[in-house]
Amino acid sequence: MSGDFTGRRILVTGSARGIGRASVERFLAGGARVACLDRDEAALAALARRDELYPIVADLADAGSVRDAVDRAADVLGGLDGIVNSAGIDLECPIEAMEDEQWQHLMAVNLTGPMLVCRQAVPHLRAAGQGSIVNVSSGAGLQPLRHRTAYGASKAGLQMFSKALAIEAADYGVRVNIVCPGAVDTELFRGSLPSSDPEPALQAVRDRYALARIADPDEIAAxxxxxxxxxxxxxxxxxxAVDGGRTFH
Incomplete structure (x- = not known):
């Protein structure tokens, strides 16, 4: 059964909210022990206290922070069997208005960050045998969106990074796959909507999807x-693509 994670040791980034948090809940329900990485210490503290859950504060844009966090996760869990890179940020901006720092920070979190996590985790996964990495990309990495040049590039890059890593990691039995969500009802998504009257923007989003609705985080976590x-x-x-049909609709 896909819901049985008894004895599995899994690290999830971006685990305090949205898709990451929904994934943590699924793994815990299946009997896994989970290291929850997030840079928001307060949000991590708000997670329900359970013996199988280990909150670790880490900044994906900081290589040293990532290295220490992954090794700490492997230490507290006694090894690693699975990695989920769910952390990510968005940027909606015309290219002429985009600052160098905005591009660099988004790439640091969305592309370099998952690479750093994978690089540090691979020795632990290899030691465990038959490990798994799931990198959360986006439908925007498959089909572009206006004013999201940086975001789309980061997510498309994550897909090719993951495919290349899948070839390499297969040598020691570690699988690497990519999930591309569409619009998901998270704080990140809601923050991209107009605060005064979000409904027209929401309807415009729904109209891009064959299923004509926005996903719940748990649908991606499944x-x-x-x-x-x-x-x-x-x-x-x-x-x-777990996107309600946007990439073909």
């Missing part, structure tokens, strides 16, 4: 959990 599970043991290098 696919992440499946790819992390033993039921997906013959899947690697796959990019799965």
């Amino acid at each position: 696919v992440i959990a499946f790819l992390t599970s033993r039921d997906a043991s013959y899947i690697t290098g796959a990019t799965i």
Whole structure:
């Protein structure tokens, strides 16, 4: 069963909110022990206290912070069997208005950060054998959106990084897959909407989707959990759009 994670040791970034948090809940419900990485210490503290949950404050834009956090996660869990890179930030901005620092920070979090996590985690996954990495990209990495040149580039880059890593990691039995969500009802998504009258913007988003609705975070977490599970043991290098049909609609 894809919901059985008994004895599994999983690290999730961006775990205090949204898709990351929903993934943590799925793993815990399945019997896993989970290291929750996030830079928001207050949000991590708000997670329900459970013996199987280990909050770790880390900044994905800081290589030293990532290195220490991944090693600490492996230490407290006694190893690592799975990685989920869910942390990410958005930037909606015309290219002429974009500052160098905005581009650099977004790439640091959305692309370099997952690379740093994977690089530090691979020795632990190799030691465990038959590990799994799931990197959360975006439908915007498959089909572009206006004023999101940096965001789309970071997410498309994450997909190719993951595919190349899947070839390399297969040598020691570690699978690497990519999930590309569409619009998901998270704080990050809501923050991109006009604060005064969000409904027209929401309807414009819905109109881009065959299913004509916005996803719940748990719908994305369900696919992440499946790819992390033993039921997906013959899947690697796959990019799965979990986007209500936007990329073909």
